[in-house]
Amino acid sequence: MGKMFAPERRKRIMDMLNEHQRVTIKDLSTEINVSEATLRTDLTKLEEDGLLKRTHGGAMLTDHIESENSFSTRERKNKDEKTAIAKKAIEFISNGQCIMLDASSTALELARILADMNIRLTVVTSGIKTALELNEHPDVTVILLGGIVKRGSHSLEGSLGVNILNQIHIDIMFTSANGFSLESGLTDFSVYEVELKKAMVNSSKKVIALLDHTKINKNSIASFASIEQINGIITDGDITEEFAHKLNGLNITITQVEPDSN
Template sequence: MIKINNVLKLKYKIKRKGDIMFAEERRNKIISLIKNKGKVSVNELSKNLGVSVVTIRKDLSYLEEIGKIVRTHGGAILPNHAKVEWNFLNKIRQMSIEKKEIAKKAYLYIQEDDTVVLDSSSTNYYIAELLKEKHINGVTIITNNIYIAEKLMDSHYEIILLGGTIRSNSFSIVGPWSIKFLKELNLDIAFLGTTGISKEKGFMVANFLEAELKKAIIESSERKFIVADSSKFSKKSFVSFANFNDITGIIVDKKIPSDFLKFFEKNKIKIDCV
């Protein structure tokens, strides 16, 4: 089977001054320009690279899909998990192929009659999709994400949306009310996202209130899994919410850095590479 990337390379090659420029080369130049300037517009890229606006938009869509850039109104910037939270709807599109594979593995851990926690993680959106498509008897789903709750509203599950303060950028609900409620529960399994993973600092997010909520989920859950695509490794964020010995396991795509694989093996940390 021809790989998608190879097909794209053949499809999007262009002629420029008598030479052939493949899409891969052009996209690398786009990333380089964004690194140098911080932000670039579609028109600016079109002029600099000598291609149409339509071609640039296709390139940006592809680069966003694989997690290399974040599209903005009329242009693009580089992603920065460590310092900035992306809008939840944008996060869903980043590394979506990897996130869907992670979600498939996570789904297999859910058993009948489980109480399942899906925090405000874009990967958890895809777990919610699978739960909606493939019903599991007796499952109750708790989430602090409005978008995930809406996704499951017309499913056969009992859905509990945590109360508190809404964070508009992430569609998540946080605060003392959510934490108080969680501490009174005995939960079966939880899936948690993270914006950064460090050998020294463990799992991190960019917001203190999100971190406190994740800590409460971990404390109340019997089984707790981190769901994280490989772009999160070796990236630091504002506040830590868990160490490696606080969780049951990690579900990640196969692009995980080799030094982390060795680290997990050495420290006997359960990991599923999908």
């Protein structure tokens, strides 16, 4: 195996943790073929990002981290903010478009609003709950991407659905993320789901990120959209003038919303 750069090493560490829930530095050193000192630095960085918990001689994927990233937990978290973001996202959608929705809880909120609207759309999604939410709409054609069902998330992952994307013209993709930064773009926790989301981004003419305030200036384990691939951000977060100026310089439109106070 050739030399791995830090992002590749850390992705491999998270792959092993997702598979085994617990790893030792010795096992990692054998698998990745780097020094234990280098791996300790990697584990410290991943712990700082909230992705694992260091243990004596290794690391573990804690129940807390797993539950924090489960769909049911994410769906309840910051629900008012996600609803406000989804309501604003509607303004970017026109009758007759083909849009893409990822499997995020914020995209599900958008689907719930669309389900009650008099609108004609084609909706491509990797979210099982999102597809079911729109399935009964008489004027919405739902295309569910193929893939492996991710346990606990109601989402699909892997590259099985990529061929479908090659046959469809997507006007806008609406996606959330575990984190967003100028350095890494949109990042997510699941290294497996990221592979499908990369293909979804590459197939879309326009990408709009739906990000509540907890996602801004935060990095997760794997990037699925570079800063150059993002056209717009809808958020309830406080955006500094300097940050907004940088985004505008990158041709990223920022739209800020305020959740309902009631």
